[in-house]
Amino acid sequence: xxxxxxxxxxxxxxxxxxxxxxxxxxxxxxxxxxxxxxxxxxxxxxxxxxxxxxxxxxxxxxxxxxxxxxxxxxxxxxxxxxxxxxxxxxxxxxxxxxxxxxxxxxxxxxxxxxxxxxxxxxxxxxxxxxxxxxxxxxxxxxxxxxxxxxxxxxxxxxxxxxxxxxxxxxxxxxxxxxxxxxxxxxxxxxxxxxxxxxxxxxxxxxxxxxxxxxxxxxxxxxxxxxxxxxxxxxxxxxxxxxxxxxxxxxxxxxxxxxxxxxxxxxxxxxxxxxxxxxxxxxxxxxxxxxxxxxxxxxxxxxxxxxxxxxxxxxxxxxxxxxxxxxxxxxxxxxxxxxxxxxxxxxxxxxxxxxxxxxxxxxxxxxxxxxxxxxxxxxxxxxxxxxxxxxxxxxxxxxxxxxxxxxxxxxxxxxxxxxxxxxx
Numbered sequence: 066x067x068x069x070x071x072x073x074x075x076x077x078x079x080x081x082x083x084x085x086x087x088x089x090x091x092x093x094x095x096x097x098x099x100x101x102x103x104x105x106x107x108x109x110x111x112x113x114x115x116x117x118x119x120x121x122x123x124x125x126x127x128x129x130x131x132x133x134x135x136x137x138x139x140x141x142x143x144x145x146x147x148x149x150x151x152x153x154x155x156x157x158x159x160x161x162x163x164x165x166x167x168x169x170x171x172x173x174x175x176x177x178x179x180x181x182x183x184x185x186x187x188x189x190x191x192x193x194x195x196x197x198x199x200x201x202x203x204x205x206x207x208x209x210x211x212x213x214x215x216x217x218x219x220x221x222x223x224x225x226x227x228x229x230x231x232x233x234x235x236x237x238x239x240x241x242x243x244x245x246x247x248x249x250x251x252x253x254x255x256x257x258x259x260x261x262x263x264x265x266x267x268x269x270x271x272x273x274x275x276x277x278x279x280x281x282x283x284x285x286x287x288x289x290x291x292x293x294x295x296x297x298x299x300x301x302x303x304x305x306x307x308x309x310x311x312x313x314x315x316x317x318x319x320x321x322x323x324x325x326x327x328x329x330x331x332x333x334x335x336x337x338x339x340x341x342x343x344x345x346x347x348x349x350x351x352x353x354x355x356x357x358x359x360x361x362x363x364x365x366x367x368x369x370x371x372x373x374x375x376x377x378x379x380x381x382x383x384x385x386x387x388x389x390x391x392x393x394x395x396x397x398x399x400x401x402x403x404x405x406x407x408x409x410x411x412x413x414x415x416x417x418x419x420x421x422x423x424x425x426x427x428x429x430x431x432x433x434x435x436x437x438x439x440x441x442x443x444x445x446x447x448x449x450x451x452x453x454x455x456x457x458x459x460x461x462x463x464x465x466x467x468x469x470x471x472x473x474x475x476x477x478x479x480x481x482x483x484x485x486x487x488x
Contacts, residue, residue: 082482089240092232093251099225100137100252104218107136107207134256136206139225140197141190142252143245146230148193148338149185153178154393186230187223194222241482242475246330250471253464279449283465286442290469293438296325298431300424304409321411323428326435327395330470332386333443339382340375376447380440387436388429397424442466 077083133140156163166174198218201207207218229248236244299320346362401421410416414423443466 079483082479085239085241085482086479089236089242089247092236092240092244093247096139096229096232096248096251097255099139099228100255101135102138103135104138104140104207104221105214136201137225138221139229141194141222141226143226143229143233143248144338144341145186145190145193145226146182146233146245147334148189149182151335151338152185153182154390157393158389183230187227190223190226191219194219194226198222241478242471246467246471246474249334250468253468282445282449286445286465287469289438290442290466291473293326293435294324294329294470294473297322298325298427299323300427301412302404302409303412304407321400321424323424323431324435325431326387326439327428327432328387328390328435328439329474330467331390332383332436332439333466335386335390336379336382336443340379373451376444379447380444383440383443384436387439388432391428391432395428397421397428400424439466 133142153163158164163178166178195215198207198215202215230245233244233248236242236247238244240247299322301318302321303318398421401417401424404410404420405416411420411423414420
């Protein structure tokens, strides 16, 4: 407790750190204000009913940071930017030019890579915005939109999504933590009071055992997320004594920490982004007059309503994206080269290719545990919903995982800033 109080004092006494935290708070307040500005012509009652009965919009509401609840000008949220980031990450695997741009050209290459992600986000926002507005109009939530109204609303929601993407990048640059993750986190936290009030309003004494079970599972999930996120596998590293001219550097021993969950919450977000499309397509096709189109629409919507096949696919996508994102963000070959350049080696392992192969082998083994854990956490709420029939918990596990992961990451970033200033 005393350590916590001392850290809080450092935060408020250090001018630079205080500015960063206040900037994050100001940016998130701005984001929440934008989420309260609706686009024109909304039937609020029909919107509330439609969102509560639609898992697709429930997921999309998480990505929008709660902006979809009242069809705000930022109703698309950071979804298009996340999707564009997925596309760019995939291109690093398939196109050598993009891989070199991301891994080998340093900071300038990463800036170009980020710029491409921003540019791709614009047409993606247009496609998602048009599909969502068309869906809502066909459900009589927006009424019958004229061509001009559709165009103006589409421009507004595209601009809102790009504005939110810019706010997220400003948070990452001038604040603390990952801006996009903090926006999603803020949206989840902002929706907690309404969920609690709904739960209390519909409270039934017969459901007390279920609520107790959910509470216990929530505590176990939080503990598991903390343990897996903080878990590391240390690889011993020895530095050889170096002599350069008349100066010499003493050798030493340290360790290389490999995290069990290198990817964090990103695989969950990637998998959800992919799984959004079948239901979005099914909802758009639901107003067709052709029998085969309606049957296809019904099949797509039914598939995404928590079927066991859907759960299996969800688990597999989270599992694969965990390995994929770890492979993209962690390069054993580059790490092996850096160790060799600095005169370091892993005891019992030859420098160079052997070191790279050894690190890859260890990383694949420990990532297996992280991938299985993330997959189970992702589908746990869907399993509970299938067993209990309570639809309100369908997204609880994912939201909880995002919240806990973002809080842990934010605490680490603050601790790093405090440690840097102490030195």
